[in-house]
Amino acid sequence: MIAMSDRAGAPDSLDLNRVRADFPILRQTVHGKPLCFLDSAASAQKPQVVIDTVSKLYETGYANIHRGIYKLSQDATEAYEGVREQVRDLINAEHAKECIFLRGATEGINLVAQSWGRAFLREGDEIILTEIEHHSNIVPWQMLRDEKGLQIKVAPVGDDGALDMDAFAALLSPRTRLVAMVHVSNAIGTIMPVEKIIELAHAAGAKVLIDGCQAVPHMPVDVRALDADFYVFSGHKIYGPTGIGVLYGKAELLDAMPPWQGGGDMISTVTFEKTTYNELPQKFEAGTPNIAGGIGLGAAIDYVRSIGFEAIAGHETALLDYATEKLRGISQLRIIGTAPEKGAILSFVVDDIHPHDIGTILDREGVAVRTGHHCAQPAMERFGVTATVRASFAIYNDFNDVDRLVAAIRKALEIFE
Numbered sequence: 001m002i003a004m005s006d007r008a009g010a011p012d013s014l015d016l017n018r019v020r021a022d023f024p025i026l027r028q029t030v031h032g033k034p035l036c037f038l039d040s041a042a043s044a045q046k047p048q049v050v051i052d053t054v055s056k057l058y059e060t061g062y063a064n065i066h067r068g069i070y071k072l073s074q075d076a077t078e079a080y081e082g083v084r085e086q087v088r089d090l091i092n093a094e095h096a097k098e099c100i101f102l103r104g105a106t107e108g109i110n111l112v113a114q115s116w117g118r119a120f121l122r123e124g125d126e127i128i129l130t131e132i133e134h135h136s137n138i139v140p141w142q143m144l145r146d147e148k149g150l151q152i153k154v155a156p157v158g159d160d161g162a163l164d165m166d167a168f169a170a171l172l173s174p175r176t177r178l179v180a181m182v183h184v185s186n187a188i189g190t191i192m193p194v195e196k197i198i199e200l201a202h203a204a205g206a207k208v209l210i211d212g213c214q215a216v217p218h219m220p221v222d223v224r225a226l227d228a229d230f231y232v233f234s235g236h237k238i239y240g241p242t243g244i245g246v247l248y249g250k251a252e253l254l255d256a257m258p259p260w261q262g263g264g265d266m267i268s269t270v271t272f273e274k275t276t277y278n279e280l281p282q283k284f285e286a287g288t289p290n291i292a293g294g295i296g297l298g299a300a301i302d303y304v305r306s307i308g309f310e311a312i313a314g315h316e317t318a319l320l321d322y323a324t325e326k327l328r329g330i331s332q333l334r335i336i337g338t339a340p341e342k343g344a345i346l347s348f349v350v351d352d353i354h355p356h357d358i359g360t361i362l363d364r365e366g367v368a369v370r371t372g373h374h375c376a377q378p379a380m381e382r383f384g385v386t387a388t389v390r391a392s393f394a395i396y397n398d399f400n401d402v403d404r405l406v407a408a409i410r411k412a413l414e415i416f417e
């Protein structure tokens, strides 16, 4: 066993004690045991600075934004729009107006399907997805397919969960209009070779949407270096509030797209005869937005960047490697997803013990994991299971968390023997 202290001088320069102290929820006990939180891929916990930023806004700085002539509203507007610039910088977009604030990644994908897809796709056009997409990146395309008579093609993954590049390339054709793909799989952890995918898709004349929910919190993302046409992520997975997320789109694409929802803020002028629409980004932001969520996201981005992606990736990779090695030592356990490039997500099944039963026993040990299909039923089907247990790691996890996970799995095995 590698004790935490052995790791103190490891190349990852993340000050784990400080980071853990920043997350008040980690001081909780669950069933009398310290919380061991291994479900950050579903939603990450919040550092004190995010909690404080949101409550301070409501205490001293809150007003509706964009239309106010008075100071409170103008300050809130400035804070909210400042976050758009932070997001631009985080993903290296060219313009802040290319970063649309929405409820989350799901809403971003639906926006692209309903606005871009409805306007620019027609019968017989093809969309390529992969076998390991989140339902958020499947269902909006199926809805559009049924409306427009499109074809959806599915790129397969190999037994290790890595994308079969030859099979993907063979699916591309002059009819391919869009490739929509996860950056890092929430279900099994695979990191997709998105740079290469985008290059191949563009050569075939297709646009590319990347679902970056599990990438943005854990690695540097540069939408311009990738040349992504659309890129989505959710605030709550990068230690920010729920109900706020980002759709990045290239300005020329977003400009050409019709508005999606109608309402306040997205208009320029309204009469009963004719309405003219606002410019980007407001064109796609009808109604009062999640003001506190957006400003909280800004605090989360600052927080993550103060730690730095090099330190984050180093730490999380060390956790993944350590956990993978430990879980491989349990003979009854099978890891689902063993691609060479992986995010810090470990999906597994244990003999014929149902994942929910494992999850329940782990919970009694204070270990919070996710069990089920992880909103990726086709991915489960690909690997011949209906559900897995999933442990996912974040900046605040330590090696002791891995040891507790392993000990709790061994306890479950004893109980079910």
Ligand SMILES: *Cc1c(COP(=O)(O)O)cnc(C)c1O
Residues within 6 Å of the ligand: 041, 042, 103, 104, 105, 106, 107, 134, 136, 137, 182, 184, 185, 186, 211, 213, 214, 234, 237, 245
């Ligand atoms: C969480 C997640 C989504 C959905 O994000 P929401 O925040 O629920 O909109 C989509 N794709 C992946 C890969 C995810 O992890």
